Amino acid sequence: MWGSFTEHLGRSIYEGIYQPDHPTADKDGFRTDVIDAVKKLNVPLIRYPGGNFVSAYNWEDGIGPKDKRPTKLDLAWRSKETNQFGIHEFMKWAKKVGSEPDMAVNLGTRGIDAARNLIEYCNFPKGTYWSDLRRKNGAEKPFNIKVWSLGNEMDGPWQIGHKTAYEYGRLAHETAKAMRLIDPDIELIACGSSSHQINTFGTWEETLLDQAYDDVDYLSLHQYYDDSDHDLGEFLGKSVDFDHFITDVANICDAVKARRHSKKQINLSIDEWNVWYHSKAADDKQAPWQVAPHLLEDHYNFMDALLVGSLAITLMKHADRVKIGCLAQLINVIAPIMTNTNGDPSVWYQSIFYPFMQASNFGRGIALAAKSDVPTYQAKDYEVPYTDSVATYDENGILTMFIVNKSKEKVDFESTLQNFDVQGLDKATQFCGYDLMKTNEDQSMKLESMNQVTVSDDKVSAELQPLSWNVIRVK
Numbered sequence: 001m002w003g004s005f006t007e008h009l010g011r012s013i014y015e016g017i018y019q020p021d022h023p024t025a026d027k028d029g030f031r032t033d034v035i036d037a038v039k040k041l042n043v044p045l046i047r048y049p050g051g052n053f054v055s056a057y058n059w060e061d062g063i064g065p066k067d068k069r070p071t072k073l074d075l076a077w078r079s080k081e082t083n084q085f086g087i088h089e090f091m092k093w094a095k096k097v098g099s100e101p102d103m104a105v106n107l108g109t110r111g112i113d114a115a116r117n118l119i120e121y122c123n124f125p126k127g128t129y130w131s132d133l134r135r136k137n138g139a140e141k142p143f144n145i146k147v148w149s150l151g152n153e154m155d156g157p158w159q160i161g162h163k164t165a166y167e168y169g170r171l172a173h174e175t176a177k178a179m180r181l182i183d184p185d186i187e188l189i190a191c192g193s194s195s196h197q198i199n200t201f202g203t204w205e206e207t208l209l210d211q212a213y214d215d216v217d218y219l220s221l222h223q224y225y226d227d228s229d230h231d232l233g234e235f236l237g238k239s240v241d242f243d244h245f246i247t248d249v250a251n252i253c254d255a256v257k258a259r260r261h262s263k264k265q266i267n268l269s270i271d272e273w274n275v276w277y278h279s280k281a282a283d284d285k286q287a288p289w290q291v292a293p294h295l296l297e298d299h300y301n302f303m304d305a306l307l308v309g310s311l312a313i314t315l316m317k318h319a320d321r322v323k324i325g326c327l328a329q330l331i332n333v334i335a336p337i338m339t340n341t342n343g344d345p346s347v348w349y350q351s352i353f354y355p356f357m358q359a360s361n362f363g364r365g366i367a368l369a370a371k372s373d374v375p376t377y378q379a380k381d382y383e384v385p386y387t388d389s390v391a392t393y394d395e396n397g398i399l400t401m402f403i404v405n406k407s408k409e410k411v412d413f414e415s416t417l418q419n420f421d422v423q424g425l426d427k428a429t430q431f432c433g434y435d436l437m438k439t440n441e442d443q444s445m446k447l448e449s450m451n452q453v454t455v456s457d458d459k460v461s462a463e464l465q466p467l468s469w470n471v472i473r474v475k
Ligand code: AHR
Pocket: 007, 050, 051, 052, 053, 152, 153, 194, 272, 328, 329
């Protein structure tokens, strides 16, 4: 569930993951300060190499001796791509941070042929042109990449090689067929809608699934939220839209399933989700064709952290269906982790780092469907509960409650635990008290202990601070 995403975009790879001349770089040119920060987030799956980038990417440009790799134009982000970082580097780096890849294939400018060569290169043991080339390039053993994305946002008119749902469905079907002939054990993600609001939403899913239902394991959803209304209640209420989006897509998958008399369930991969709006005006002013330009460098404020926490809670509530969730993205580009090229601190954590880190580290095991009774407020499109909450029960026997208080008042929270052998409080933290617009370049934002928590035989009570993200762990 708690994956992330790194794309050849801006300073996500170069000056993020890879910077051979940085004081903290290891022998592979990877920044160890970034590796340490990524490890804190504990993300088991990382999507790569895009994003919009993948739809015009030739993966072969990023293999072989680095001095022979071509510099090319990246059309998606109108930058220059030096190809000094490619599949081998990504696989090595992913291992260092303890993550598995979700590898995307280019179904924009390319198709079945490039995808089947790529999977032969990555997953076939030896004795063929592509597998032996991988070995020659330093990876004797196959990468055995299990999770693959069939393109990116193919519903979006901005996508290079954008397709109709029928065209994409056919291509996804044929590409999946060829890839599975090489490796039958892979899991495949088809591109669903790139937002709940796009006008093809619904028909896109139905039409493509009619072509590719039997070939794929997951359908993707992408969603970013912004503060277009300049209104706190509207902004924090976006988690309700996220909840509806997930339910809608699950329902569409099940309608197609019913129509086909199928026994197979399609699960959901929310492989891009986040808040994204701060950097848009600055990005429009960037000169084209730079190497690693400062693009999509949102500096997140405290209000954004509350929504990210609330979106994470929404994901956990849908854990029965959402099997992959990738915060987009990981480093420098709409990211929880930022780097300074030479400055101090070399790495800094954004406000959104904290709720995501806690959700990722503690939101494991079984998600519990808690019944809640909370007051609501009316936003433009939805009725929004003042508090959002969910609980998980992990393999160490710890029950974790995640709660966002969206109200400007303190709230008395009480939870009744049934059939749970309570020993006491493990730890409770809160993230609160900051100006809504405060960003974290100065690294002053911190999780703090929550004092007003009592745990009895079957009850947990807490006083939630106004506008707060809270995590209560009970053993
Ligand atoms: O994450 C940034 C971009 O957002 C991705 O490249 C694309 O898939 C989406 O539109």
